[in-house]
Amino acid sequence: MQSLLATLLVTLGVSAATILQKGSSLHRGSSVHSPSAVHSTSTVHTSALAHKFSSAVAYCYSQPRQGGCCLRLTESVPNLGICNFNNLISSVRLTGFWMFYENSDYNALPGRIYYGYGEDVSFTLPLAYRNIVSSVQVITDSMTMADNxxxxxxxxxxxxxxxxxxxxxxxxxxxxxxxxxxxxxxxxxxxxxxxxxxxxxxxxxxxxxxxxxxxxxxxxxxxxxxxxxxxxxxxxxxxxxxxxxxxxxxxxxxxxxxxxxxxxxxxxxxxxxxxxxxxxxxxxxxxx
Known part of the structure; x- marks a missing residue:
């Protein structure tokens, strides 16, 4: 069901998975650009992301320090190949709790795992975890200190x-x-x-x-x-x-x-x- 949903999102251009390029709008509800665009070398400037988010969102970048092409996610994606972003994530900016898996379907096969959590948090993955991520799972919609x-x-x-x-x-x-x-x-x-x-x-x-x-x-x-x-x-x-x-x-x-x-x-x-x-x-x- 999730794979079908992700396919429809990329096809129809709704907000759960959005590929962003230089000059693209980074607000919620942006449309999906051509999937082939994720292989370009354009840069997304983080100044456009100055606002914070009250619900789960992950901006996944193809280069360290939130550079290169960007894939915007608001829900889990069991196969990033659907978004033409397989093995491309190098850095992230996120709100919520997100897990990044080396293999599809949240490591249906054993593989490496990286995770990040918080409110409006940015980081670059270590070298061993860059350009290996094939699926992403959002665990919680938001992070507050009152959560249990x-x-x-x-x-x-x-x-x-x-x-x-x-x-x-x-x-x-x-x-x-x-x-x-x-x-x-x-x-x-x-x-x-x-x-x-x-x-x-x-x-x-x-x-x-x-x-x-x-x-x-x-x-x-x-x-x-x-x-x-x-x-x-x-x-x-x-x-x-x-x-x-x-x-x-x-x-x-x-x-x-x-x-x-x-x-x-x-x-x-x-x-x-x-x-x-x-x-x-x-x-x-x-x-x-």
Missing amino acids: FIYFFEGPSCTLQSHKMKTSEASFGSLSNKFSSILLIGKRPWTLYTEENFRGRHVCVYPNIQYFAMHHQTSYVHHHESHQFGASSSSNYSVGIYTNMTMLGFDTTIIKSCKMGCFSKSNAEGGKLFLDGAVDNGGWGSLM
Whole structure:
């Protein structure tokens, strides 16, 4: 369904995927230019992007530091070949939480993963992640410091389809045996249970991503975010990623219910993940 939608968007010129060139309007609802245009060397000037966005949007650029041709996304695209932008992304400006996968269908085949989140955040991908992205998934429509969500992915390391939980869920029903990894957004922990109705074995999961200024030097920032390197130990957003269900410490990988808040004496031993970069309004890093 998503592939068909993306095809229609490119064909009909509606706003979910927009290819932009020098001089193009960068406002919501811009029409799609000829797909072959993404292979040109024209430059999109970031001054035209001075406004911020209240909902998810990702401007994906073919050159570092938000240069070159630009693809504007407002929803997930399982195959960037549809937009003639496969293996072209080098830098990004985004609002929301977005994941960038080396392979189509959100890494239906194993591959590298990069992610970014926040409000109006710009970054250049490290060399190993440039010009490899084949699919993009938007995880949340916006990022606010009041958000508290948990996402369950059908694949390890936040791959394949995601399922969002905004509140406590007494039963996942038929989804219980499909979850393979977890993403948290927000400062509050969640309690996961092996049985329905908040029963069985239980464990708490917490945000586990940190940023240390000297951890990576491979990504860099530009223009309005150039102040960030070494200036902040973390962003204002709390995020947690558990790349597989064995990190929960259960003898089963099946989770049947969840509750917002911590109601267990056991905490998942997820370790800590490190961002490549962070600013007050967001962060970015790699999973594989």
